[in-house]
Amino acid sequence: MNSRQLAKLGVPDGVIKIAINAVQQAASSSSLPNRQIQQIVKSIVERPNDYVEDTHFGALARALVQQQQVLPQDPITYRTWGEEEIDEASHSQMRQACELPAATAAALMPDAHVGYGLPIGGVLACDQVVIPYAVGVDIACRMKLSVLDTPPKSLKTKSEQYRSSLERGTKFGVGSHWSRPKQHRVMDQDWTVTKITREKKDRAWQQLGTSGSGNHFAEFGILELPTNDSELGLEAGRYVALMSHSGSRGVGAAVCSTYNHIACAQLPKRYLKFRYLAWLELASQAGQEYWAAMNLMGDYAAANHDVIHQSVTQLLGAQIISGVENHHNFAWKEMHGDREVIVHRKGATPAGHGTLGVIPGSMADPAFIVRGRGNAQSLNSAAHGAGRRMSRKKAKQRYRWNSVRQELLNRGVHVLSAGADEVPGVYKNIEQVMARQTDLVETVARFDPKIVKMCDDGSKPED
Numbered sequence: 001m002n003s004r005q006l007a008k009l010g011v012p013d014g015v016i017k018i019a020i021n022a023v024q025q026a027a028s029s030s031s032l033p034n035r036q037i038q039q040i041v042k043s044i045v046e047r048p049n050d051y052v053e054d055t056h057f058g059a060l061a062r063a064l065v066q067q068q069q070v071l072p073q074d075p076i077t078y079r080t081w082g083e084e085e086i087d088e089a090s091h092s093q094m095r096q097a098c099e100l101p102a103a104t105a106a107a108l109m110p111d112a113h114v115g116y117g118l119p120i121g122g123v124l125a126c127d128q129v130v131i132p133y134a135v136g137v138d139i140a141c142r143m144k145l146s147v148l149d150t151p152p153k154s155l156k157t158k159s160e161q162y163r164s165s166l167e168r169g170t171k172f173g174v175g176s177h178w179s180r181p182k183q184h185r186v187m188d189q190d191w192t193v194t195k196i197t198r199e200k201k202d203r204a205w206q207q208l209g210t211s212g213s214g215n216h217f218a219e220f221g222i223l224e225l226p227t228n229d230s231e232l233g234l235e236a237g238r239y240v241a242l243m244s245h246s247g248s249r250g251v252g253a254a255v256c257s258t259y260n261h262i263a264c265a266q267l268p269k270r271y272l273k274f275r276y277l278a279w280l281e282l283a284s285q286a287g288q289e290y291w292a293a294m295n296l297m298g299d300y301a302a303a304n305h306d307v308i309h310q311s312v313t314q315l316l317g318a319q320i321i322s323g324v325e326n327h328h329n330f331a332w333k334e335m336h337g338d339r340e341v342i343v344h345r346k347g348a349t350p351a352g353h354g355t356l357g358v359i360p361g362s363m364a365d366p367a368f369i370v371r372g373r374g375n376a377q378s379l380n381s382a383a384h385g386a387g388r389r390m391s392r393k394k395a396k397q398r399y400r401w402n403s404v405r406q407e408l409l410n411r412g413v414h415v416l417s418a419g420a421d422e423v424p425g426v427y428k429n430i431e432q433v434m435a436r437q438t439d440l441v442e443t444v445a446r447f448d449p450k451i452v453k454m455c456d457d458g459s460k461p462e463d
Contacts, residue, residue: 001034001041009038010045014268015063021285026056059284063266066101066281075099079377082110082436085389085428090119097134097277102126104341107378109348110436111387111428117276120347120388123381125336129279130287130294132260134344136329138212139256139294140301141247143349143358143384144325145223145369145447146309147232148240148318152222155240155450161316162220162451163416169312170211170218172417172455175250177206182311184208186303193292196258197251204251204300209307211246213455215385215422217363218244218308221449229444231356232322232369240318241447243367244308245360247329248297255297259290282342298330324369326350326357328384336379343379351375351382351441359441361386361430363422363452364413368434370441382440386430392421399423401456413449417456 001023003016011019019041026037044051044061051061075098080086090112097118098106105125112121117133124134155162171178187208191201211218223241225234248255263278263286280287305325313320331344349357353374359382360367374380390398399420408415408424434443 001038005038006041009042011041012064012268014266015060017265018060018063018284022057022060029056059281062281062283076103076106078106078108080108080112081378081383081440082112082433085110085387085432086112087114089114090121093117093119094122096273097122097124100124100126100131100274100277100279101271102129102279105336105379107381109378109381109383110433111347111383111385113388115346118344118346121383122344122346123348123379124344124346125334125341125379126279126344127339127341128282130282130290130331130342131277131279131344132256132263132290133276133278134346135256135294135331136346137253137256138247138329139252139297140327141245141329142301142305142325142327143243143245143360144305144309145241145243145323145358145367146313146320147223147234147322148242148313148316149321150240150316150318152238152240155220155222159414159451163414165312165315166218166220166416166451166453169315170209170244170308170453172211172213172216172453174213176210176212177203178209181205182209182307184303184307186299189296189299191296193296194255194258194289196254197293197296200251200254204249207249207251208300208304209311210249210304211244211308211455212249215454216246217452217454218242218246218312219363219449219452221367221447221451223369223445223447225445232324232444234322242309242312243358243360243447243449244305246301246304246308248301249304251300252297255290255293259286259293262286294331298327301327324356324358326355334380336376343381345381347384348381349384349441350380351378352380355380356444357382357441359383359385359430359434362424362427363415363418363449363454364408364411364424365427365430365449367430367447367449368443369445369447371444372441373439375440378440382437383433386427386433388426389428390426392426395421395423395426399425414451416451416453418452418454419456422454
């Protein structure tokens with residue numbers, strides 16, 4: 001049965017591909033004649049709710065039910081933290097996200113700025129759908145901070161060793177990779193969960209342990225812990241720490257692009273304004289594939305940081321004695337109220353009660369280890385950084401990197417490489433951001449960067 005025949009039976013354009021898959025499955029696994037299959041399809045179009053649990057046609061029925069839904073009379077509302085520093089464009093994106101048929105709750109963090117579909121700093125809970133662009137292009141972009149056993153004074157007395165370990169321990173830039181791939185058990189996982197992950201596995205292996213471009217970085221600095229912390233296993237004091245920001249590299253971007261395209265192709269015509277927030281029903285084949293790929297990208301991004309930290313610290317001759325890490329571009333199945341929802345955090349840090357996380361500032365401003373307070377109004381979330389207040393284009397027009405680099409050196413921050421679009425002036429004040437979310441997280445420790453490495457080739461960010 002082809003698309004024209006299905007259209008004559010009343011199957012809408014947006015679900016034709018799902019219908020073709022269902023018909024092919026039914027034809028190959030049952031003895032039903034074509035005429036009977038046609039009658040079933042016609043019945044599903046008329047009464048899709050009766051077939052949502054059907055073995056062969058359930059996905060088609062659910063897609064049709066979703067198409068028949070109308071926009072809510074009253075979109076859900078959202079609470080904002082740090083209203084003073086958030087522009088109208090970010091609010092516009094958030095309001096549109098709150099109109100989605102499946103949206104159940106939302107929040108906007110104090111570092112918010114415009115993104116694709118959902119603003120960076122946006123948190124969106126949905127009823128059993130997942131939105132690729134609400135997760136982000138760089139799936140599982142995340143933070144990792146490792147506390148080392150080296151004395152703080154060694155950052156000055158052995159500064160060349162620290163610089164060399166950063167230069168040799170990872171690579172920056174779009175497409176950057178190792179000629180001899182690094183080893184990690186993540187590459188032994190099942191990469192055949194989707195076609196795109198299978199096809200990109202070799203490339204992912206080459207990029208394992210690399211840092212990408214844009215706002216991704218690896219840096220050494222001083223961690224100030226004011227009180228003993230049993231969870232960190234550290235006594236109060238000053239420590240050398242290694243902190244990194246990166247994600248799932250090129251393979252994560254490919255997964256996002258692939259499944260956003262599928263979601264857009266299935267989007268009903270009346271919902272075309274949501275093309276940057278196109279969703280996949282979690283129970284559908286495409287939804288299940290994306291969910292499996294997204295979680296694999298989460299494991300891969302964590303492994304990526306693990307390889308970076310192991311490589312850099314081994315080159316330094318140091319040992320890791322404690323650490324904290326977290327995703328901030330991801331979707332989670334969580335209970336909020338009395339039901340399970342899909343919580344998308346796009347540039348937002350998980351901040352459930354007692355949950356540790358890392359919130360960075362800029363190359364010259366502090367980062368913070370935080371412990372979540374479990375605020376239900378924010379969907380247990382907090383900011384993921386300072387947040388941009390200036391576009392990359394404007395930053396490059398306004399700042400000259402060599403001048404800024406010297407200013408930073410005068411402040412005691414040695415930047416090995418970076419670009420003018422990442423200078424401190426393009427970001428909001430991180431301490432003000434932290435002050436605006438004291439009901440979301442408590443500060444555990446402060447990290448001040450001293451030796452920083454970022455991409456400096458002008459390549460387009462992957463996140």
